[in-house]
Amino acid sequence: MRIHFIAIGGSAMHNLAIALHKKGYNVSGSDDEVFEPSRSRLKQYGLLPDVMGWNSDKITSEIDAVILGMHARPDNPELLKARELNIKVYSYPEYLFEQTRHKTRVVIAGSHGKTTITSMLLHVLKTLNKDFDFMVGANIKGFDTMVRLSEDAPLAIFEGDEYLSSPIDRRPKFLWYKPHIALVSGIAWDHINVFPTIEAYNHQFELFAQSIRPGGMLFYYGGDQVLAGIARKLKSATAVSYGEVEATTEKGKTLVKCGERKFVLKIFGRHNLQNLSGALLVVQKIGIGAEEFWAAMQSFDGAARRLQVLAENEDSTIFFDFAHAPSKVRATVSAVKEQYPQRKLVAVAELHTFSSLNRDFLPQYKDTLSQADEAVVFFNPEVVAHKKLPPITPEEVKMAFGAPRLRVITSPVQLEDFLSGLRIEDTNLLVMSSGNLGGIDISKIASRLIS
Structure with a gap:
């Protein structure tokens, strides 16, 4: 089987490409950008495109099926060529079902x-x-x-x-x-x-x-x-x-x-x-x-980025969690506080998704950080602009979370300064984000705090 991936660099897409490669399929792919860890993993299996960008010449009648990723647009030239040649186009969940x-x-x-x-x-x-x-x-x-x-x-x-x-x-x-x-x-x-x-x-x-x-x-x-x-x-x-x-x-x-x-x-x-x-x-x-x-x-450590321990000592633990939706934030904060009731809890949540940065959705976060002893919300106005959403203000965030004393940070530099300046004796630090925290290295900060 010859399978071509349009937008092969996606998290699920590159894993499916590797799985089919391991199964013995002839796999090719394209993308306009591929980030880590997808890039290294595709390169390891010889699946990283030689040149970034879309090229309709890659689509020939010898291809048995095309798998289309979310990163591609409906007018993608490779997609249009596949349709012109009547090649079956699958989404990745559709192809998983077929398999x-x-x-x-x-x-x-x-x-x-x-x-x-x-x-x-x-x-x-x-x-x-x-x-x-x-x-x-x-x-x-x-x-x-x-x-x-x-x-x-x-x-x-x-x-x-x-x-x-x-x-x-x-x-x-x-x-x-x-x-x-x-x-x-x-x-x-x-x-x-x-x-x-x-x-x-x-x-x-x-x-x-x-x-x-x-x-x-x-x-x-x-x-x-x-x-x-x-x-x-x-x-x-x-x-x-x-x-x-x-x-x-x-x-x-x-x-x-x-x-x-x-x-x-x-x-x-x-x-x-x-x-x-x-x-x-x-x-x-x-x-x-x-x-x-x-x-x-008994040997299950949890999935990656789910209450992942970044660093710890006898009286402090620094956790990282993927939590971004309101229900996930509430449950994660509650879990850490209930497991370590004697320790102070500092909770930091990044608003990064389209929903979380939407003014109409923000009230869904009311009281989600209420069990933290100290709570911080970080969002990057540049991300809001990139998603073409109306600007939001720190005051709107405080009101939505129902926490007048909530600290709201909008600068990656200020966030790094805040985290680096924490004293965490008898304290747990919980950092929650589906983004990248403005590019700061949270693992390095965690190691420095514990040491």
Whole structure:
């Protein structure tokens, strides 16, 4: 098979390209810019385009299929040439479905927690030497790529994203997968640029639940009333709710009991206890016992950029987390404070996404930082302008968060000065961002603070 990727440098796209290369396919690709780590990884496998830019001459009748990434535009010259030659054009979620059409598909969706739950499942299956295909939205310890596709694996585990499939396919990615087993961890409005109302956003999850194969299974977090309403409407699939795993905390460690055995976990927080509860139901559905699950989970460090420990000593820890949406910020702050109630908590959140920098969406962040002892919000006005959004002011941010004493920083230099000047004895620092914090090196700052 000859497969050409348009916008091969994307996070999911370059991983899919590598997966198909490993499967023995003839893979080519193009992009107008490729950043790290995609650049080095594509180069490692001989897949990095020799020249950046689009070139319709790359598209010939010898190509069997084209996979189109979100970074490309609908008028991309390579896309137009592929259509002219009647070459099948796929979005990457559509192609994942085609590759796993005859496998049992497990899809993990939700506004928060989907990457972590998917990572939990992959970790358990790998630890138990199971054969499976997968796609996950983060790097996981022990895995070379974020995608695997094989001929023989009977099972496919996919993280189900509700964002658009491609520039010419406005459907959410997770509607392509048609799962036999699905899990939805919770719903909280996001992607305001695509779903301008809460109702429009919620409806995508109802469509996802309806896409489950007849006779299939939906596991969902029972504390979410929107999800409960969606579950009640299901006709052709069985819906089962879950809550939180019972656990105790001893010396900063989470302990779970199963039968007569106790298992010590590296992860913590109520949201992770919910994630664990859902993941346990999924693995039991595919034939893995509870004790096997907990034994494997003892070595689970978490997905990359999810409560990742940057530096620590006996009385302080510096965490980095991908949290950017309101529900994720609230859950992450709460997790750290509940796990270390005796320590002061300094929480720093960057507003970087289209939704978070939108004045109409900002009120969704009300009280999300309320459990922090000291809270800071950073946003870069240049990013606001780049996204062609109306300017926002520090005063508007303070009002939206419902925190008059909130410190709002709009300069990367000032942010670096603030972080570098912290005294963190008996203190945890939690930095949350899906961006790059204005280009500052948070890992270097963390090491300097701890030392």
